[in-house]
Amino acid sequence: MQYDVAVIGAGVCGAMVARELSKLDMKVVVLEKCNDISMGTTKANSAIVHAGFDAETDSLKAKLNVQGASLMAYYCNKLNVPYKNIGSLVVAYSWEEMQTLEALFERGFNNGVPNMQIISQEKLREMEPYISEEAIGALWAPTAGIVSPYELAIAAIENAVVNGARVKRNSGVFDIEYKNDLFFLSTASGVVKAKYIINCAGVFADQIAKMIGDTSFKIIPRKGEYYLLDKTEAKMVNHVLFKCPSSMGKGILITPTVHGNVLMGPTAIDLDFDSKLDVDTTSEGLDTVKREIRQVIPHMTTRNAITSFSGLRAHIEAEHADFIIGPSEANGKFINVAGIESPGLTAAPAIARYVGQIFREIAPDYTKKAEFIATRPAPVRVNELSAEERRKLVEKDKRYGRIVCRCEGITEGEIIDAIKAPCGARDVDGVKRRTRAGMGRCQSGFCGSKVVEILARELDLPMNQITKHGNGSKILYGKTK
Amino acid sequence: MLKYDLVVIGGGPAGMAAALKAKECGVDKILILERASSLGGILEQCIHTGFGLHHFGEELSGPEYAYRFIKQVEETDIEVKVDTMVTDILTGNIVVATNNKEGMLEIHATAIILAMGCRERPRGALDIPGSRASGIMTAGTAQKYVNIYGYMPGKKIVILGSGDIGLIMARRMTLEGAKVETVCELMPYSGGLTRNIVQCLDDMGIPLRLSCTVIKTHGIERLEGVTIADVDENRRPIPGTEQYIECDTLMLSVGLIPENELTRNAGVMIDPITNGAIVDENRQTNRPGIFACGNVLQVHDLVDYVTQESYTAGEGAAKYIKSKNKNKRTKYVSVRPEGGVRYVVPQNINCDTSEDVKLYFRVKDVYRGGKITVTSGDKVIYSKKKPKLAPGEMEYVIVKAEDIRALDKKEIIVKVEV
Numbered sequence: 001m002q003y004d005v006a007v008i009g010a011g012v013c014g015a016m017v018a019r020e021l022s023k024l025d026m027k028v029v030v031l032e033k034c035n036d037i038s039m040g041t042t043k044a045n046s047a048i049v050h051a052g053f054d055a056e057t058d059s060l061k062a063k064l065n066v067q068g069a070s071l072m073a074y075y076c077n078k079l080n081v082p083y084k085n086i087g088s089l090v091v092a093y094s095w096e097e098m099q100t101l102e103a104l105f106e107r108g109f110n111n112g113v114p115n116m117q118i119i120s121q122e123k124l125r126e127m128e129p130y131i132s133e134e135a136i137g138a139l140w141a142p143t144a145g146i147v148s149p150y151e152l153a154i155a156a157i158e159n160a161v162v163n164g165a166r167v168k169r170n171s172g173v174f175d176i177e178y179k180n181d182l183f184f185l186s187t188a189s190g191v192v193k194a195k196y197i198i199n200c201a202g203v204f205a206d207q208i209a210k211m212i213g214d215t216s217f218k219i220i221p222r223k224g225e226y227y228l229l230d231k232t233e234a235k236m237v238n239h240v241l242f243k244c245p246s247s248m249g250k251g252i253l254i255t256p257t258v259h260g261n262v263l264m265g266p267t268a269i270d271l272d273f274d275s276k277l278d279v280d281t282t283s284e285g286l287d288t289v290k291r292e293i294r295q296v297i298p299h300m301t302t303r304n305a306i307t308s309f310s311g312l313r314a315h316i317e318a319e320h321a322d323f324i325i326g327p328s329e330a331n332g333k334f335i336n337v338a339g340i341e342s343p344g345l346t347a348a349p350a351i352a353r354y355v356g357q358i359f360r361e362i363a364p365d366y367t368k369k370a371e372f373i374a375t376r377p378a379p380v381r382v383n384e385l386s387a388e389e390r391r392k393l394v395e396k397d398k399r400y401g402r403i404v405c406r407c408e409g410i411t412e413g414e415i416i417d418a419i420k421a422p423c424g425a426r427d428v429d430g431v432k433r434r435t436r437a438g439m440g441r442c443q444s445g446f447c448g449s450k451v452v453e454i455l456a457r458e459l460d461l462p463m464n465q466i467t468k469h470g471n472g473s474k475i476l477y478g479k480t481k
Numbered sequence: 482m483l484k485y486d487l488v489v490i491g492g493g494p495a496g497m498a499a500a501l502k503a504k505e506c507g508v509d510k511i512l513i514l515e516r517a518s519s520l521g522g523i524l525e526q527c528i529h530t531g532f533g534l535h536h537f538g539e540e541l542s543g544p545e546y547a548y549r550f551i552k553q554v555e556e557t558d559i560e561v562k563v564d565t566m567v568t569d570i571l572t573g574n575i576v577v578a579t580n581n582k583e584g585m586l587e588i589h590a591t592a593i594i595l596a597m598g599c600r601e602r603p604r605g606a607l608d609i610p611g612s613r614a615s616g617i618m619t620a621g622t623a624q625k626y627v628n629i630y631g632y633m634p635g636k637k638i639v640i641l642g643s644g645d646i647g648l649i650m651a652r653r654m655t656l657e658g659a660k661v662e663t664v665c666e667l668m669p670y671s672g673g674l675t676r677n678i679v680q681c682l683d684d685m686g687i688p689l690r691l692s693c694t695v696i697k698t699h700g701i702e703r704l705e706g707v708t709i710a711d712v713d714e715n716r717r718p719i720p721g722t723e724q725y726i727e728c729d730t731l732m733l734s735v736g737l738i739p740e741n742e743l744t745r746n747a748g749v750m751i752d753p754i755t756n757g758a759i760v761d762e763n764r765q766t767n768r769p770g771i772f773a774c775g776n777v778l779q780v781h782d783l784v785d786y787v788t789q790e791s792y793t794a795g796e797g798a799a800k801y802i803k804s805k806n807k808n809k810r811t812k813y814v815s816v817r818p819e820g821g822v823r824y825v826v827p828q829n830i831n832c833d834t835s836e837d838v839k840l841y842f843r844v845k846d847v848y849r850g851g852k853i854t855v856t857s858g859d860k861v862i863y864s865k866k867k868p869k870l871a872p873g874e875m876e877y878v879i880v881k882a883e884d885i886r887a888l889d890k891k892e893i894i895v896k897v898e899v
Contacts, residue, residue: 280611304605401579409568451624474615
């Protein structure tokens with residue numbers, strides 16, 4: 001099959017880029033190595049919309065961050081993705097750190113971040129009643145917020161598919177050949193031909209670029225570990241709370257999530273180049289998170305932790321590393337979208353537009369589709385409905401009356417919707433990301449087996465072929481004796 | 482709105498026994514709400530024997546034990562709605578539920594009995610570092626896959642925690658041809674019943690490693706192994722004792738948590754130790770007309786005791802339903818654990834109780850030759866020597882009604898003297 005554009009990687013950037021390119025009258029394919037969308041950095045990050053005062057002024061990071069922060073609400077609205085504009089606070093504990101806040105303020109101002117304020121201890125305590133008494137002030141950025149990263153990627157891909165894009169999962173690219181103005185991509189599911197490539201391969205973007213002879217950058221996987229806490233802890237924190245930044249990143253943060261949990265992390269440990277699959281949590285990393293958070297909110301404990309996890313940031317090996325977005329020097333029809341570490345999620349909507357612009361410059365012959373559908377309909381969320389709406393829905397379809405995940409109140413109907421959606425869930429974790437079944441405090445102890453049963457039924461497979469997250473992550477072996 | 486005298490939430494052994502007892506005591510309209518597709522609760526997947534020795538004087542399997550109650554329910558006019566999940570209990574004892582036949586239901590109940598059971602403590606609550614591979618599951622989930630669905634969840638198994646379900650599953654998996662490498666227990670003693678350690682581990686040749694835990698899981702897709710280590714008296718891993726064990730499955734049997742989300746939302750006070758409601762001897766909570774029994778109230782070791790406790794709750798609810806003055810205020814004697822006793826249920830007793838009260842409790846540690854005492858001020862109400870007390874086994878003492886009525890100090894203390 002020949003395509004106009006192959007997007008490599010279905011993280012939030014690949015997904016948003018694919019959606020952007022599906023506005024044009026051409027054939028787009030997304031090649032994803034995993035069994036689902038958003039399986040890399042997108043599923044394990046801080047889920048923050050940064051205001052934009054961290055990145056160096058005039059960098060691509062700064063520009064796309066500030067643009068992305070202002071576009072996020074619009075995109076989340078169009079794609080029906082949970083987003084909350086709760087604002088962020090960088091908390092200072094000393095006079096040196098108060099000076100750092102001034103520097104951040106100035107940089108934010110130069111980057112175009114609106115409405116920032118440096119606030120007093122009193123105001124800070126009013127905004128965050130559980131904050132440490134040692135905190136003496138904060139930089140308040142009201143444009144910051146929180147978003148559900150994997151839901152953004154899933155929604156963008158669904159929307160791209162509705163607009164004609166194709167998604168091939170379990171199709172990791174292992175070789176690229178360029179001949180007769182055409183790329184031949186060897187993937188785990190066969191050869192794909194494309195005129196243009198957009199490299200959104202996250203921590204693997206350097207390896208993909210190398211396949212066309214581009215060795216201009218190297219990506220270090222920088223691990224970050226997190227705790228996710230029960231909704232019972234939600235009262236402890238109202239904004240995204242950062243500590244003052246260091247050279248390794250923005251430091252450890254604590255924030256509410258869009259679903260009402262509390263997230264804290266990440267650590268920052270650089271791994272070897274060949275450790276790009278290592279998302280193990282470590283006792284050292286988790287201890288660091290606990291210790292650092294206690295400095296921010298002394299009463300915060302992990303007693304009500306639901307889970308811990310880690311993710312890898314795609315860090316470019318260079319001083320003052322910036323996003324690398326643009327045609328490769330090795331081949332002008334190969335566009336790199338690489339080194340998308342923080343504030344990559346925030347920037348994703350702006351990155352998609354920027355890549356769209358670059359693409360139209362190098363391929364001006366493609367015209368806009370007349371019938372582009374910009375909106376992705378909201379999935380049914382039964383527990384957000386009124387009693388009356390619920391009653392009507394169950395009358396129409398009984399499956400919305402059968403609760404499968406009791407912690408989050410998710411019904412069988414919602415799980416079936418997630419499986420039947422464009423580019424729908426194929427494994428247990430896929431159902432979890434789309435519906436939240438298994439995301440609650442019992443961590444799928446109750447619903448896990450039911451979700452396996454529903455997946456098997458809807459995909460017409462035996463139960464022992466259903467996996468947790470694709471490939472060899474099987475859950476069941478053969479039948480009992 | 483539907484109206485019932487009594488709504489029982491949960492159709493497991495607790496809910497069924499409570500409903501049957503209430504019926505026997507003359508309650509008219511009773512409804513059981515069950516979220517699964519049939520009555521029986523967790524017993525349906527407990528196909529091993531060992532149930533009913535106390536209550537029926539014979540050894541039954543879980544489904545057999547449940548069936549005796551299901552049959553009795555069917556012989557009465559107790560109504561049952563299965564596949565029905567209760568989502569809320571509103572002020573005024575209105576139960577909100579949803580199912581796939583009627584959609585949303587609002588049911589007014591004169592009295593409510595909470596009998597939702599408990600759930601297993603998951604991995605997140607344990608904080609085991611390592612990968613997010615498949616093959617890590619609670620013992621109860623594994624039990625469901627094997628006994629209900631007929632699938633093997635693994636072949637080479639390490640079990641963390643020596644709770645009863647873990648012990649039962651060690652034997653079950655071995656009988657199905659899997660290799661159970663070891664059972665690791667963080668504490669210096671097992672949290673399970675002695676008879677299960679003997680029958681499920683010793684008889685199967687499975688080693689139980691005490692003061693030992695899993696410190697890391699390995700494998701990206703399916704679990705490939707775990708690292709275990711011995712722990713010191715503060716339950717911290719001891720460096721140098723790490724050992725890698727190859728396995729495809731890690732089963733967790735590390736404790737049960739009463740399922741009290743509804744209870745909390747209903748404004749019922751929770752005992753921080755049992756994680757269940759604070760109740761009086763009738764199993765009534767601080768909310769008039771709301772009762773609790775079974776594993777939602779306290780995690781039991783034997784279903785026979787669940788049945789007894791649920792009869793108490795059913796009788797208590799019947800009394801409440803028939804009483805004229807429902808908001809009558811009474812004085813309570815409060816019951817407190819001390820020393821080696823971790824908790825006592827019930828936490829309160831009506832001062833004017835006319836019946837003897839059974840106090841259920843668990844101890845904190847293994848005690849040999851300890852003495853259980855119940856005191857009030859300087860007065861000793863009960864005292865008995867016990868050759869062995871262990872946290873895995875529920876204990877009880879009976880306190881006489883006349884002793885309670887005769888108390889000057891409105892407080893009773895249960896403790897273990899060694």
